[in-house]
Amino acid sequence: MDFPFVKQAISQLFSKPSCDMYPFVPSEAAPNYRGRIAYDPDKCIGCGMCVRVCAGKAITLKREPVDGGENITLTFDLGSCTFCNTCADFCNDHAITLTSDYHMIATKEEDLIVTGTHFKEKKKPAPKPAAAKPAVPVKTTPEAQSAEKAPAAQTAAPAEKSTEATPASEAVPAAPVVQPRDDGKPVNDPAKCIYCTICAKKCPQEAIIVDRKAKTWELNADDCVCCGTCQSVCPKDAIVM
Amino acid sequence: MFKKTIIESTGKSPWLFHINAGSCNGCDIEIVSVLTPRYDAERVGFKLVGSPRHADIAVVSGPVTKQSLPRVLRTLEQIPEPRCIVTCGSCPQSGNVFRDSYSVCGPLGKYVHVDVDIAGCSPKPEAIMDGLLLAAQILAEKKKTGNQEATLPNPYAPVKAAEDEKSEEKGDE
Numbered sequence: 001m002d003f004p005f006v007k008q009a010i011s012q013l014f015s016k017p018s019c020d021m022y023p024f025v026p027s028e029a030a031p032n033y034r035g036r037i038a039y040d041p042d043k044c045i046g047c048g049m050c051v052r053v054c055a056g057k058a059i060t061l062k063r064e065p066v067d068g069g070e071n072i073t074l075t076f077d078l079g080s081c082t083f084c085n086t087c088a089d090f091c092n093d094h095a096i097t098l099t100s101d102y103h104m105i106a107t108k109e110e111d112l113i114v115t116g117t118h119f120k121e122k123k124k125p126a127p128k129p130a131a132a133k134p135a136v137p138v139k140t141t142p143e144a145q146s147a148e149k150a151p152a153a154q155t156a157a158p159a160e161k162s163t164e165a166t167p168a169s170e171a172v173p174a175a176p177v178v179q180p181r182d183d184g185k186p187v188n189d190p191a192k193c194i195y196c197t198i199c200a201k202k203c204p205q206e207a208i209i210v211d212r213k214a215k216t217w218e219l220n221a222d223d224c225v226c227c228g229t230c231q232s233v234c235p236k237d238a239i240v241m
Numbered sequence: 242m243f244k245k246t247i248i249e250s251t252g253k254s255p256w257l258f259h260i261n262a263g264s265c266n267g268c269d270i271e272i273v274s275v276l277t278p279r280y281d282a283e284r285v286g287f288k289l290v291g292s293p294r295h296a297d298i299a300v301v302s303g304p305v306t307k308q309s310l311p312r313v314l315r316t317l318e319q320i321p322e323p324r325c326i327v328t329c330g331s332c333p334q335s336g337n338v339f340r341d342s343y344s345v346c347g348p349l350g351k352y353v354h355v356d357v358d359i360a361g362c363s364p365k366p367e368a369i370m371d372g373l374l375l376a377a378q379i380l381a382e383k384k385k386t387g388n389q390e391a392t393l394p395n396p397y398a399p400v401k402a403a404e405d406e407k408s409e410e411k412g413d414e
Contacts (some may be wrong), residue, residue: 104360
């Protein structure tokens with residue numbers, strides 16, 4: 001009699017099991033696994049971009065006015081999260097990260113809530129002259145300021161450029177035509193701007209108003225949180241920060 | 242005579258029934274993978290059964306669509322008490338990306354008492370295992386106390402800041 005399987009059966013009997021002994025042996029998630037959200041309120045500027053891009057409406061942003069500023073609370077409901085990483089991708093300040101913690105079990109709703117609050121000081125609009133910043137020495141500041149104040153005038157833009165061209169070419173040819181503001185908020189360069197309104201559409205605070213017909217670009221400086229989204233989306237690099 | 246033995250052994254061999262309430266199939270595949278030889282939930286006593294009348298734990302996946310709602314509720318009613326209802330994935334808890342859709346009636350918590358939520362889209366098989374083990378413990382607790390709303394402390398709940406500090410101190414020692 002021939003039993004070809006006996007050897008196999010006996011060796012299998014004494015071999016280790018092929019399964020992961022998970023609850024008894026801890027298991028690590030694969031690299032780049034997107035698990036529980038970690039939120040760093042200190043890095044957050046409260047622009048609200050994550051709320052806007054979240055497909056599952058898992059993120060809520062709450063603003064509470066307090067003395068000298070406001071408390072910004074961001075709440076992530078992991079029970080509504082798709083773990084798509086879009087909020088982390090869109091976060092300019094890297095305040096959101098998806099960790100490799102996959103143990104997201106809840107018996108109560110609070111177990112799946114990640115939240116954080118940070119205090120944001122209300123900045124007074126600083127009416128400092130742009131000349132205080134000696135970034136580009138050749139720049140004629142009054143003109144740059146006038147460009148800031150009235151960026152609308154497309155007719156004025158070429159004229160300004162022509163006057164600008166002579167001193168700018170002497171120093172740095174790639175120097176921006178407009179100077180950045182001291183408070184870090186965006187400034188539009190009317191010479192480069194094509195009034196495509198992408199910055200206005202992408203602004204999470206809706207602080208930019210662009211009129212295509214009138215060729216105007218206006219910034220509501222009080223609403224702006226300096227997230228830099230308008231600068232990064234501008235197809236013509238017309239926004240200086 | 243065997244009552245004590247039965248109560249004690251309930252948590253060791255719960256039978257699962259899986260309900261798809263309009264799921265995209267992602268969670269269903271992960272539930273199946275929990276039962277494959279790799280993760281092998283049967284080694285800790287779980288068994289997938291074909292009828293809700295045999296089951297102890299119901300695993301619901303999907304955002305509970307309008308079409309599936311009456312069937313889901315009817316199926317859940319057929320599970321004899323004590324029973325545990327586990328939601329798998331983000332959909333049954335909130336609707337996830339299907340939230341506010343005209344054909345979605347979720348979350349499931351509006352209609353029945355949900356014992357354990359497993360978050361993730363879809364959850365890792367290990368996470369499902371965690372949830373099922375917790376559900377099995379809750380099931381044993383229900384059997385013991387006779388309280389259908391019985392629950393247990395969640396070992397995977399986020400650690401509070403104060404406890405964090407404590408654990409750090411312990412680590413230093």
